[in-house]
Amino acid sequence: MVFASFNNIISSLGFSTLENYEAVNKSIVGVKKRILPFSKEEFCVSQIENDQIKSRFSELGDEQLYTKLEQLSILSINDVLQKSGIDPKDSRTLLIYSTTKGNIDLLETPQNNLIDTKRVNLWSFANTLQNYFNLSNTPVVVSNACISGILAIIIAKRYIEKGLYDNIIVCGGDILSEFTLSGFKSFNALSNEPSKPFDAKRTGINLGEAVSSILITNNSKLASVYNTQIISGYSANDANHISGPSRTGDGLYHCLKQLNISETDSIGFISAHGTATPFNDEMESIAFERANLSNVFVNSLKGYYGHTLGAAGVLETVLSLESLKNQRLIKSEGFEEIGVSGKISLIKEHQNNTFSSFIKTASGFGGCNAAALFKKL
Amino acid sequence: MNSITSYARIKNNSVFVNGTLVFSADTNLNITEFLSEAYKKLSISYPKYHKMDTLCKLGFLCAEFAIQNTPFLEANNLDSIGIVLSNSSSSLQTDILHQNSISNKEAYFPSPAIFVYTLPNIIIGEIAIKHKITGENAFFVSEKFDSELITNYCEMLLQNNTTALVSGWVEINETNYDAFIFLTERKENINKNTIFKPLNKQIVTELYNT
Numbered sequence: 001m002v003f004a005s006f007n008n009i010i011s012s013l014g015f016s017t018l019e020n021y022e023a024v025n026k027s028i029v030g031v032k033k034r035i036l037p038f039s040k041e042e043f044c045v046s047q048i049e050n051d052q053i054k055s056r057f058s059e060l061g062d063e064q065l066y067t068k069l070e071q072l073s074i075l076s077i078n079d080v081l082q083k084s085g086i087d088p089k090d091s092r093t094l095l096i097y098s099t100t101k102g103n104i105d106l107l108e109t110p111q112n113n114l115i116d117t118k119r120v121n122l123w124s125f126a127n128t129l130q131n132y133f134n135l136s137n138t139p140v141v142v143s144n145a146c147i148s149g150i151l152a153i154i155i156a157k158r159y160i161e162k163g164l165y166d167n168i169i170v171c172g173g174d175i176l177s178e179f180t181l182s183g184f185k186s187f188n189a190l191s192n193e194p195s196k197p198f199d200a201k202r203t204g205i206n207l208g209e210a211v212s213s214i215l216i217t218n219n220s221k222l223a224s225v226y227n228t229q230i231i232s233g234y235s236a237n238d239a240n241h242i243s244g245p246s247r248t249g250d251g252l253y254h255c256l257k258q259l260n261i262s263e264t265d266s267i268g269f270i271s272a273h274g275t276a277t278p279f280n281d282e283m284e285s286i287a288f289e290r291a292n293l294s295n296v297f298v299n300s301l302k303g304y305y306g307h308t309l310g311a312a313g314v315l316e317t318v319l320s321l322e323s324l325k326n327q328r329l330i331k332s333e334g335f336e337e338i339g340v341s342g343k344i345s346l347i348k349e350h351q352n353n354t355f356s357s358f359i360k361t362a363s364g365f366g367g368c369n370a371a372a373l374f375k376k377l
Numbered sequence: 378m379n380s381i382t383s384y385a386r387i388k389n390n391s392v393f394v395n396g397t398l399v400f401s402a403d404t405n406l407n408i409t410e411f412l413s414e415a416y417k418k419l420s421i422s423y424p425k426y427h428k429m430d431t432l433c434k435l436g437f438l439c440a441e442f443a444i445q446n447t448p449f450l451e452a453n454n455l456d457s458i459g460i461v462l463s464n465s466s467s468s469l470q471t472d473i474l475h476q477n478s479i480s481n482k483e484a485y486f487p488s489p490a491i492f493v494y495t496l497p498n499i500i501i502g503e504i505a506i507k508h509k510i511t512g513e514n515a516f517f518v519s520e521k522f523d524s525e526l527i528t529n530y531c532e533m534l535l536q537n538n539t540t541a542l543v544s545g546w547v548e549i550n551e552t553n554y555d556a557f558i559f560l561t562e563r564k565e566n567i568n569k570n571t572i573f574k575p576l577n578k579q580i581v582t583e584l585y586n587t
Contacts, residue, residue, distance in 0.1 A: 100496060101472075101495075102467075104472065107472060107473065107476045108476060108480070120469065121465065121466060121467070121469070121518075121520075122467050122518040123465060123518050123519055123520040124520070126518075127520075138519075140517060140519075140526065141517060141518040141519065142515065142516070142517060142518075143467055143496070143497055143498065143516050143517075143518050144498045144501075144514060144515060144516045145496045145498050145499075147514075151514075151515060155515065155530070158530070158533040158534075158537075159529075159533070161533070162529065162532070162533050162536075164529065178479060179472070179475065179476060179479070179495075182475075182479045182485075182487040182492075183475060183487055183489075183492035183495065184492075185487070186487040186488060186489045186492055187489045187492065187493075234513065234537075234538065235513050235514050235515070236456070236511055236512060236513065236514070237460070237501065237502065237505040237510065237511050237512070237514050238505075238511070239455075239505040239506050239508075239509045239510055239511045240506065241506070242493055242499050242502045242503065242506070243489070243493045250511065251511060254456060254511060258538055364498075365493060365496055365498075365499065365502070366496060366498040366499045366501055366502030366514075367502045367505060367506065368498060368501070368502070368514045
């Protein structure tokens with residue numbers, strides 16, 4: 001059995017899973033209009049306060065020696081190591097890092113000369129984390145657009161099932177940068193207001209920054225209060241278009257079909273990708289209906305956090321685990337009126353419910369899709 | 378048993394298929410010029426190719442050379458074929474192009490046609506679209522070609538719902554380029570005269586180094 005266990009979220013809504021869950025449960029939205037250092041115009045984003053990072057990181061290391069993403073990742077991974085008590089130096093422990101752009105800010109801002117610009121390379125970024133924690137194994141880096149986070153969790157499950165490792169920390173992270181904001185803006189994909197996934201009036205994405213970590217383990221003694229198994233998980237490609245999803249949700253449907261959902265799974269909800277772009281949300285609704293999941297509740301957490309790219313799949317899985325543990329369905333923030341043609345039912349208000357599992361899905365550029373099924377024992 | 382049934386290698390302005398040189402160009406040609414010549418050698422017409430960034434062109438061509446003249450696509454269900462690629466520099470050369478387009482506020486021209494290629498898994502998407510391959514995807518980043526990482530993950534997929542794989546390494550950095558793509562299928566080496574080789578770390582390392 002493979003368990004999804006101890007975890008952490010660092011975002012605009014807090015530096016721990018608990019802080020994040022409590023904020024979301026109070027419907028606090030992390031996305032705000034801001035003027036960013038590189039632009040005179042306002043962007044609607046979810047940003048972590050720099051002074052918060054600074055004060056927290058000072059207990060763990062010299063901020064001069066680490067980039068923003070490295071500091072956040074060290075804080076997040078450290079939290080999981082502390083909570084789980086696993087030994088990072090153990091040869092049966094691995095770190096899998098999920099990111100789209102890593103230290104991309106090393107391309108844009110002049111850095112102090114204590115940080116080697118070669119750390120813009122994702123493997124070099126991961127080596128910095130390896131050195132900080134004295135990890136005995138070279139971290140595995142997954143960079144597969146917006147499915148990176150959930151794909152990294154699926155990969156961790158496969159590694160453990162093959163018997164290569166006992167404990168894998170999956171960490172996902174990306175920061176807000178002019179690089180990604182300007183790119184999504186050039187696609188006309190950004191919303192100037194807090195995003196409204198699956199809503200009739202949705203106009204696009206908010207970008208956000210976050211780092212989230214989770215322990216994936218075969219050790220039932222480390223399963224923690226979540227006591228939740230990763231039952232199955234798959235990825236699939238639409239083979240349709242590099243920057244737009246299949247109109248008929250082919251790839252996502254293919255993933256969902258393979259999950260082998262049974263009557264007894266008692267699925268509480270699907271944590272959808274729900275970026276709030278017209279095409280993505282429409283595609284997802286069609287895939288969910290095709291997979292006979294029309295009667296299962298759906299939420300998107302992008303209304304709280306925006307799209308946190310490489311962190312999203314991990315962060316949304318962690319928050320969903322918390323939701324499962326508390327037997328509480330989290331409202332799909334920003335949703336008011338259905339604006340997709342596939343028959344699905346969004347969670348309109350936070351509510352208690354009895355359920356034993358959830359599905360996490362994601363889709364991204366390059367036509368990629370992924371889905372995984374989590375179940376409480 | 379899992380067998381490597383075909384492989385292609387592109388480096389130093391030469392293309393090798395199953396270890397045999399099939400095309401080479403003057404080493405003075407830069408990568409763009411060389412890839413353009415290699416594309417002609419394939420004798421295919423694929424307009425989407427010309428929109429790709431250099432990294433995708435390299436990966437696309439290497440996959441074409443590995444797949445061309447094989448029964449790979451006919452012998453496997455397209456939704457059971459996975460694509461697993463890796464490299465060292467992710468999409469850094471195109472990242473720099475996008476960064477340059479936004480670094481000057483007086484000449485600020487970010488382009489979606491460039492930005493979409495600032496993700497390494499777009500290579501997977503391009504290969505998938507060409508052949509309608511809809512199975513598993515993964516893109517890994519490692520300092521050097523890591524035959525253990527790739528072989529292990531291929532084996533994990535082949536134990537699951539995947540029956541065949543397009544996998545390998547597609548790298549471009551500021552000084553060099555290097556591509557290696559191999560096809561793996563769940564097949565025995567029935568005819569001893571075929572080039573089939575068992576999928577394992579040693580063989581993958583050997584094929585990469587030839």
